[in-house]
Amino acid sequence: MRTPSARVLARLMTSAQDGLGKSDAILVAVIENCVPELVTARKAIGDFQSMIRSKSAAKLDGWIELAKDSLVASFVNGVEKDLTAVRNAIISPC
Secondary structure (H helix, E strand, O other): OOOOOHHHHHHHHHOOHHHOOHHHHHHHHHHHHHOOHHHHHHHHHHHHHHHHHHOOOOOHHHHHHHHOOOOOHHHHHHHHHOHHHHHHHHHOOO
């Protein structure tokens, strides 16, 4: 089996697990087993997406603290640098 590209891996790791086909779900499980840091990163991404979908920034500060030492730390740093704009974007009705 060929190693999937970084783009394919990123798509798999950011897709809803219940939306994956059997072979993709198995691949994700193997990857997560071998690289547990990806489980933390996947949760951080999912939690951020959840805040956006629910239009609620109440958990943003806690999310930053939990995610700042994960594989998405550079994204978290960007969020922190423009925290007011990110918070407003999350709660914006548009």
